[in-house]
Amino acid sequence: MSEWSLRYTGYAPAEERLREALCTVGNGYLATRGAAPEAAADGTHYPGTYAAGVYNRLRTDVAGTTVENECLVNLPNWLPVTFRIDDGPWFTPDSMELLEYRQYLDLRRALLVRHLRFRDPAGRTTTVTQRRFAHMRFPHVCALETTVAAHDWSGRLEFRSGLDGGVDNSLVERYRDLAGRHLDLVAARELPGTGVLLETATTQSRIPVAMAAGNTVRVDDGRDADAHRLVTDGPWIGHDLAVDVTAGQSVTLEKTVTVYTGRDRAISEPAVEAARWLPRLGPFDTLLESHTLAWAHLWDRFHLDLENRPEELRVIRLHLLHLLQTVSPNTAELDAGVPARGLHGEAYRGHVLWDELFVFPLLNLRLPALTRSLLRYRHRRLPEALQAAREHGYRGAMFPWQSGSDGREESQRLHLNPHSGRWIPDPTRRQHHIGLAIAHNCWQYYQATGDREFLTHHGAEMLIEIARFWSDLATYDRARDRYVIRGVMGPDEFHSGYPDAPGAGVDNNTYTNVLTVWTLLRAAEALEALPDRVRSELVQRLDLRPEELQRWDDISRGMFVPFHDGVPSQFEGYADLAELDWAAYRRRYGDIQRLDRILEAENDDVNRYRVAKQADVLMLFYLFSADELAGLFRRLGYRPAPDTIPRTVDYYLARTTHGSTLSAVVHAWVLARSHRDRAPEFFRHALASDVTDIQGGTTAEGIHLAAMAGSVDLLQRCFAGLQTRDGRLVFNPYWPASLGTLEFTVLYHEHPLHIRVNGRRIDVAAGTGSQRPVEIACRGETALLDPGSTVHFPC
Structure with missing residues (x-):
């Protein structure tokens, strides 16, 4: 298994909610659980999107007592995308014969990929590949790409893509007797082309939340969708987009979404910003390229390698990914703390x-x-x-x-x-x-x-x-x-x-x-x-x-x-x-x-x-x-x-x-x-x-x-024994020989340091620069580390 991916094979409804939490994509401003785009909240699935610091307070009568709880709000679901063939039933994996099902979270790019092949009741074979991310460079942007390939059929392929404001907080079973409807619908309207805008507000804190979604459909022969129509149902708004395909062709729907709330800085008003920025976004692959670059810079800062321990290293990287999807440089622009359960669900109410x-x-x-x-x-x-x-x-x-x-x-x-x-x-x-x-x-x-x-x-x-x-x-x-x-x-x-x-x-x-x-x-x-x-x-x-x-x-x-x-x-x-x-x-x-x-x-x-x-x-x-x-x-x-x-x-x-x-x-x-x-x-x-x-x-x-x-800090401060104390970087290692060799990077008093630890020695190398030397100590030995130099200590 790759050290840079979390992979699942086969569709397992009993495990779906666990996978959704672990396959969350986020950027420190918001995060979206890894629910299937066609899924609604039910006993199997739970779509959820949460933005840092967006809370709402509700009261409930419980056991003869009025209790008041403030919760991190489940925002409107931006994911909804499904499709059908020749006016047949809308796709769900539960109603099809699944021939292949794979899903993986690309840790290096914070990209969730889903691939499935199925045979429908009419005997038609179809492959679906989906990719999604929450943009790390542009935190108000999310993107979902869905590619449908027709293997042995020709016909009319119709997508349905929308925004769903009819959500509540109902993920945690223990809380279900408590009030959970946190959003009021303010407005839902069509934007030019195939875009829609959904405006909501939290019921008590009155925080405006706006989402705008745009859709582009392309056939691999260069054609675009030849028909679209607006679909509304209360707090749900979107479009149906249709195109004719023949066997062997594939069709791609690109859905880009902008999200703004009343807690954002340097904006006029959330709905205005969401609608204004939507047409400025480029295609999916262009957005993905800048998103990937932002993550590359983060991984440089959080570089960690555990030699010859691929399984442990994969989980460590998963843990670092979810840390940075919860709190990132984007969070530094907000008035937000560290939610104990991340932006990944509703436990502890965020x-x-x-x-x-x-x-x-x-x-x-x-x-x-x-x-x-x-x-x-x-x-x-x-x-x-x-x-x-x-x-x-x-x-x-x-x-x-x-x-x-x-x-x-x-x-x-x-x-x-x-x-x-x-x-x-x-x-x-x-x-x-x-x-x-x-x-x-x-x-x-x-x-x-x-x-x-x-x-x-x-x-x-x-x-x-x-x-x-x-x-x-x-x-x-x-x-x-x-x-x-x-x-x-x-x-x-x-x-x-x-x-x-x-x-x-x-x-x-x-x-x-x-x-x-x-x-x-x-x-x-x-x-x-x-x-x-x-x-x-x-x-x-x-x-x-x-x-x-x-x-x-x-x-x-x-x-x-x-x-x-x-x-x-x-x-x-x-x-x-x-x-x-x-x-x-x-x-x-x-x-x-x-x-x-x-x-x-x-x-x-x-x-x-x-x-x-x-x-x-x-x-x-x-x-x-x-x-x-x-x-x-x-x-x-x-x-x-x-x-x-x-x-x-x-x-x-x-x-x-x-x-x-x-x-x-x-x-x-x-x-x-x-x-x-x-x-x-x-x-x-x-x-x-x-x-x-x-x-x-x-x-x-x-x-x-x-x-x-x-778990990551165990490697850094416990086993490697790194401490910052009395103006010095101090090592007191307790390195288990079974873990091999660890390499990681830190920034100490503006010095970028590369550290290598094993059962025999510790090497600390400083990047070049004009900073003052820093004092490094290890079990009674002390050395001054100048920029561009390396010090060694026996363990």
Whole structure:
């Protein structure tokens, strides 16, 4: 199988929605699922197009409660194309005898290709080839080409091509009892020639959305369509285009589409722009050529080669493709964040969670301007986070666990347990650690880029306000003579409270407490890094007083961290919980990834047990090196034993269900430092998460962007050991010999670097230029790397 393609053979209706998600084409402005153009949303297919940042809010009465949900809107379907012969039935693969069916996603060009040959009920044999893409250079443009070849028949071939505004959000079965009609029809009209324009608007946010579609039909003998007529049906508008063909001839329909919304910059009005730009587009192949060039430039920045590992390399490239189809240089022009499930479906309602924590390490060293833009999404919503903290009685910024259009908390109040059919309270809004992740992202971006302008105008303010919130949330425990943090949820997500108080949060979550200490230290460091005048102005504007900075220092030296049996406790009281009979539950249910749902259906509660959905304490080993973590513990006055890390990994690995695709990423990371021989096993598990739909149906609802990015980051920052710290590029490799040789490129402080890693050595080569030398370190050895030179380190 090619290292640059994802291929499927045969038509498999049961797998169609998974294929649609994995065959999505996008450009960071919008993305379209890989649904067949002739398909409508039904139990098999689900066409969906989503634009970054286009949300709408609806209310629904559920279980006696009115709930409000904001969703990423499924936009009008621009794909509809089908055909028929001699006024026969319109083509669908389900009604034909399929003789051949192939589909592949060309990863190098982000081009989806579909090829099929069929025999219809009249005995006629026909071949169809389709190609589509969402243009990476011109993000408002999509294109679909359909070629129909007549093998053993002659007759009248008629295409139907249109735009369908009669769509809703109904992909995720768990959400289907919730309101999903997000679009109102504004207008639908014909444009000159064979073009049509569809105008809609979101029902609550009132965002205008306009699509214009143009069609060109050509026979291989040079003739064009000899007839066309307008077809309308409510929110559906298009054309029927007909031509006579003879056996052996082929006919091609080129459909080009422009998409604009009211959130775009530098436009007059979406409908005007969509109609104005449509006739300016060239033919399909010309558009494809410029689209391919734009992708070639991106692949240069994201070059990665894994020697003699073609299958792993193919999946890694697929993951990079979907990352760049979700967030790209086009996204940098928008007010948008990182949607956890990409622009590939409707899971999590398109919300922005903490997944950027796993995404930014790839972007920081390749497209830093994009990271900066995505961090600005958070900074623009800082006022909302400040207000949320005030409403809860705290100073500083309390960022929401789930964010959408305006930065308010979008976590649902109720969620449906598919095992029991019950709507139950959703306490995930207590995951305030999202703010700590944002602080970590700000600092790591600064470390990777040295972007003092960002730190001056955006980063330092966010770091300070996040630190201020956690300082206010911490309280002094006189009996312990330490600071404590009560009533939160950690990354585990299973434990929303104690058995006698579910939903009320837990106390002294180790991950949260330690990351709070780190954030307080970085906020103070960021303040000191600012120019004197800027620092003085910021201190005055934020009313940051010396006694507050002293409190930060006190907390950073006196935060409480619970331990039991020689390992850090996930939270205070974790050791008092019951042990689960793992063998019994595996025998009864097989798949126990979502143990919380299983137990709730049994009228039990996951809060009673020492279990975890995903890494919690172990997230500390993901974020920090052993040296960094040891330094934090020493500052707090704790002296863990030398074998604490491997013991902690073993303890929690035995109690984790891996109910999140992120679990394999984090566990591969920590195992590389404690049980290196097991790390490749979890790395392969991370690679398989979406391509094999390891969670049994969730990928069809949208890809897991953090797991995809995290699997690539395992190669870069975990196995190769690349870190940006203290103004240096640092390598601390844990390279598995079984992976052979890795080559990849990064951009560090404006130096384009080519890095080669294997089990024997690391080579770092810098491109030519006039930049200042950068300092490279590897396990105690340090070298200055000048432009155009190479340094070598033994592993």
